[in-house]
Amino acid sequence: MKSTQHTKAKQQNTKPTHNENMKGSRSQGSSSRTEKDFDYLLAKKYGLKSENERNLYFNKLLDAFKTLSVEAPEVFDSIAPEMLQRSIWEWRGADPLLSKKFNNWLIEEYKWTPFDDILPQESARPVLRDVPPLDPKHLEAAQAQLIEEFQARFYGDPHRWDASRRDQFIILGMLATAGGFGVRQGKLIHSLGMGLEPGGVRGSNTVRAAKIALTRMAKPLGINLFAPAAGHGSERVHYFADEHLADIIARYVLNHEASVLLPVNTVAAYGN
16 A cells, blocks of 8 residues: 555656656757757758859768668668659659659669669650661672561561561660660560569570571671670670671661660660
């Protein structure tokens, strides 16, 4: 009984003091003002800094995020995508198309697509530049004959082509317009509309089969169409063997009505 009364008295003595300390203490008021001042300074930070100071500040922030990704990768993995998504929303507002692009980029397209490629361009660049058509008189005999082989293979309405013919044209066009830079296998497979299943066996087999078919068209003419691929999996890079030949075939592809099958970024980037 005595113990119970002692406990109640202790609670009555401590509770008012606790509330007063939490609500009206000097430390609590000081903390509130400090937080408000800190938020105010952050909000004004961008406008108060010169361009050089702003660049330095941004670089230090980027270094900080890089350090966080190394020291606490699980934390960085959990907050970075949300931070990007919130930043895009604050910047562009409700934009369903951009939101879809961002989600696709997060899932797999980050492997081959730079982040700035998914952002809206202030001034839309032309999808297809004026690419001069090929003049057979300016081609070597073997090159002219190879173009004839392609014309025989890629004829008719491209929307009625079978899958193998469509795949061959897309891969031929993507590698040719890339010139000597090459294209990652993951991007090739994605552009064929196949996605990246675990292991990527079906997609890699499709790329290999298309390249073999195209090589068989060029080999009898003494033309080495492709260089050996380098790397593994989705990061495996495929190249044309000769940049000059790649440019010739790119001009053929971009003047073909089936160029609509190629990814927009691939077509727009040709010659840049």
